[in-house]
Amino acid sequence: MSVSWTPVALTPDLPPGGAVPVRAPWGELVVWRSATGRLSCFPERCPHRGMRLSHGFVRGEMISCIYHGWRYDTAGQCRKIPAHPDLEPPAAIRVHSYPVAEAGGLIWIAKTLPESAPPETGAEPLRSLVIASPASAVTEAAGVVPGVPGPVSLPDLAAPLILALQDMGEETAVHALITPADSAARIAASRALEAFRRAVEAEEIAA
Amino acid sequence: MILYDYVLSADCYAVRLLAALTGQRLETRAVDFYPGAAEKGAAFRAINPAGTLPVLVDGEVTLAEPAAILMYLATGTSFAAEGASAQEWLARSRHFAAALGGARQHDMLEVPGDIDALRAEGSLWLRILEAALFEAGEEGCGFLLGDTPTIADIAIFPHVALAPDGGVELGAWPRIRLWMRRLRALPGFIEMPGIHRLHDLKPEPGPDYGGAAA
Amino acid sequence: MTRDKRDEWYPVAIAAMLPPARGRDTLLLGEPIRVRAGDSGPQVETAEGRALPVTIAYGHVWTCLGTPGDLFPIPEAAQPGRRLVDVGMVRVKCSPLRAVENFLDIAHFPFVHTDILGSEPHTEVYRYDVRIRDEVDEVWATKVRFYQPQAAKSAEGGIETEYMYRVPHPTCSVLYKTSPPMPGEWDVIALFVQPLTEELCDVWPWMALYDDASSMAEMIQFQQMIFLQDRSILENQIPRRLPLDPGMESPTRADLTSIAYRRWLKRRGYTYGAQLVAA
Numbered sequence: 001m002s003v004s005w006t007p008v009a010l011t012p013d014l015p016p017g018g019a020v021p022v023r024a025p026w027g028e029l030v031v032w033r034s035a036t037g038r039l040s041c042f043p044e045r046c047p048h049r050g051m052r053l054s055h056g057f058v059r060g061e062m063i064s065c066i067y068h069g070w071r072y073d074t075a076g077q078c079r080k081i082p083a084h085p086d087l088e089p090p091a092a093i094r095v096h097s098y099p100v101a102e103a104g105g106l107i108w109i110a111k112t113l114p115e116s117a118p119p120e121t122g123a124e125p126l127r128s129l130v131i132a133s134p135a136s137a138v139t140e141a142a143g144v145v146p147g148v149p150g151p152v153s154l155p156d157l158a159a160p161l162i163l164a165l166q167d168m169g170e171e172t173a174v175h176a177l178i179t180p181a182d183s184a185a186r187i188a189a190s191r192a193l194e195a196f197r198r199a200v201e202a203e204e205i206a207a
Numbered sequence: 208m209i210l211y212d213y214v215l216s217a218d219c220y221a222v223r224l225l226a227a228l229t230g231q232r233l234e235t236r237a238v239d240f241y242p243g244a245a246e247k248g249a250a251f252r253a254i255n256p257a258g259t260l261p262v263l264v265d266g267e268v269t270l271a272e273p274a275a276i277l278m279y280l281a282t283g284t285s286f287a288a289e290g291a292s293a294q295e296w297l298a299r300s301r302h303f304a305a306a307l308g309g310a311r312q313h314d315m316l317e318v319p320g321d322i323d324a325l326r327a328e329g330s331l332w333l334r335i336l337e338a339a340l341f342e343a344g345e346e347g348c349g350f351l352l353g354d355t356p357t358i359a360d361i362a363i364f365p366h367v368a369l370a371p372d373g374g375v376e377l378g379a380w381p382r383i384r385l386w387m388r389r390l391r392a393l394p395g396f397i398e399m400p401g402i403h404r405l406h407d408l409k410p411e412p413g414p415d416y417g418g419a420a421a
Numbered sequence: 422m423t424r425d426k427r428d429e430w431y432p433v434a435i436a437a438m439l440p441p442a443r444g445r446d447t448l449l450l451g452e453p454i455r456v457r458a459g460d461s462g463p464q465v466e467t468a469e470g471r472a473l474p475v476t477i478a479y480g481h482v483w484t485c486l487g488t489p490g491d492l493f494p495i496p497e498a499a500q501p502g503r504r505l506v507d508v509g510m511v512r513v514k515c516s517p518l519r520a521v522e523n524f525l526d527i528a529h530f531p532f533v534h535t536d537i538l539g540s541e542p543h544t545e546v547y548r549y550d551v552r553i554r555d556e557v558d559e560v561w562a563t564k565v566r567f568y569q570p571q572a573a574k575s576a577e578g579g580i581e582t583e584y585m586y587r588v589p590h591p592t593c594s595v596l597y598k599t600s601p602p603m604p605g606e607w608d609v610i611a612l613f614v615q616p617l618t619e620e621l622c623d624v625w626p627w628m629a630l631y632d633d634a635s636s637m638a639e640m641i642q643f644q645q646m647i648f649l650q651d652r653s654i655l656e657n658q659i660p661r662r663l664p665l666d667p668g669m670e671s672p673t674r675a676d677l678t679s680i681a682y683r684r685w686l687k688r689r690g691y692t693y694g695a696q697l698v699a700a
């Protein structure tokens with residue numbers, strides 16, 4: 001499962017300068033975007049004292065850890081240790097960098113570089129939400145499997161939404177996309193999605 | 208203006224924050240809420256018989272409800288908001304405070320409570336906020352009531368930003384994250400413990416390796 | 422020398438604010454205990470009703486699950502002119518050892534205690550001395566200097582502050598820092614940590630300060646503000662336990678105190694809250 005792409009966010013939800021925590025099947029990660037728009041994906045754990053890098057801050061093309069300010073470039077190499085401003089950090093101080101890609105309005109990550117690019121969706125980002133049910137329950141209700149965006153028809157909506165599921169164990173993130181629509185239709189779609197979430201979670205409790 | 212204040216209170220922070228954002232000077236008087244429970248003592252009850260914080264005293268005016276204090280400070284500023292939608296959010300801020308604030312007091316200060324129920328209730332309100340921010344965004348608005356921040360945002364923000372103190376993580380709420388970022392980037396914004404400085408806004412000191420990395 | 426963790430004293434309450442009759446139900450090293458005000462002072466007992474030894478020192482009630490020795494001395498506590506400040510308990514989801522290690526660290530000041538204990542660009546940690554004083558079996562760091570925008574409630578403007586750090590107990594640390602109103606003297610700030618489990622602790626900060634200007638509430642809240650800034654770091658370190666395996670984290674010269682602390686813990690065999698092998 002780790003040789004394929006996992007969708008982790010919608011493109012507009014991670015603008016330049018942002019960093020978000022991501023729960024991947026193989027561990028906790030941070031995905032961040034530099035000022036010029038480059039995406040990077042590292043393990044959450046800062047090699048210095050283990051602080052979560054998603055709490056850090058992005059300046060220019062580097063992310064800094066919030067604890068002691070160690071600064072990492074987009075490839076994961078530590079470039080600055082503020083406690084020792086004149087020290088060139090040793091090459092050994094670096095974090096692993098995972099493949100990350102942007103396609104079809106989604107941000108995707110992978111443990112190792114898959115052979116093919118992530119799929120296009122032909123739709124525009126709507127919104128992401130988390131359902132407090134395992135992916136199997138969401139798949140059963142929606143008819144799409146994690147990692148493969150597909151059309152899902154929801155009650156009261158004229159056109160199907162494209163849903164990309166992200167398996168997070170006990171919970172499932174749903175990244176929803178929509179064919180171009182006006183704001184009224186997009187708001188209606190968001191409300192339908194909320195209703196879908198309530199239905200899946202209620203089903204869980206009943207089961 | 209005097210603010211009777213407790214440094215770890217989310218509602219006191221909302222008042223300090225609004226004053227800072229609107230350039231008003233507050234004289235703060237620290238009340239030993241914890242561990243001393245001084246707000247329940249006779250001396251403080253002479254100021255506020257209800258025994259709660261924050262309390263704002265401005266000449267003849269004494270206010271002890273967080274929403275009322277925010278309205279008072281916002282008068283005549285761009286943060287002022289009236290009407291039913293503003294009232295809706297000001298009232299909702301009490302639910303955020305009870306649930307997320309309750310979880311925070313439980314996890315941090317050993318205050319008794321049903322922690323699972325508090326967190327579940329807090330997550331429900333975060334869902335409502337996330338959906339509202341999405342809908343506002345569709346209308347071109349970055350804040351709850353429009354394209355500029357108001358007391359509605361200020362009343363809600365502290366409880367949300369401090370939710371992790373009570374074990375409610377904010378990783379999975381993209382619109383809330385972006386909204387908090389916008390608020391934290393406002394000129395005059397101040398922090399409180401649990402909400403870190405947005406260091407990204409400051410340039411990197413010294414030789415900047417930024418450009419060379421690419 | 423090694424010593425069983427059960428033979429150490431641990432803080433469990435503020436002596437001046439004893440929990441009323443019902444008492445405080447809490448944990449010590451994973452064992453349920455109850456602390457309450459008895460007729461002749463504080464009492465602590467286990468779930469089975471076994472009475473535990475009690476001592477009162479530095480504003481706190483201390484207890485021990487095994488056979489206690491002497492509690493470490495803080496001679497400054499008895500000096501006249503100091504104000505003794507019970508800051509109150511703050512619970513943190515982290516290893517008790519991580520809480521102590523963070524207290525020993527200065528390099529985080531500009532990023533975590535921004536514009537109070539540190540600020541960019543003053544991020545450099547200068548050389549300082551660290552050693553394990555075998556005569557007293559304590560870790561000491563001396564000649565620690567750092568630029569601080571507002572070092573204490575009583576400080577006005579930035580000063581270069583000097584510190585000494587001392588670890589006399591696996592879950593307690595005492596810090597001595599330049600007293601802004603009394604430049605020749607040291608303010609004392611201590612961190613007493615009650616280990617509830619290996620990944621959960623109650624932290625009881627305590628201070629003995631030269632400060633006649635601030636109210637008690639102001640001094641308490643200054644310290645609460647500082648410690649709550651640390652709490653959001655402590656709850657987000659991975660792993661939650663303190664790694665004693667040197668290969669797992671990357672210390673630098675600024676971390677000499679933490680390196681000595683970890684070595685001292687190993688030597689004493691105090692591994693409650695430690696991660697021994699890389700996960």
Ligand code: FES
Nearest residue numbers: 046048049065068
């Ligand atoms: S833990 Fe990241 S810089 Fe120290």
Ligand SMILES: [Fe+2]
Nearest residue numbers: 523533534651
């Ligand atoms: Fe700190």
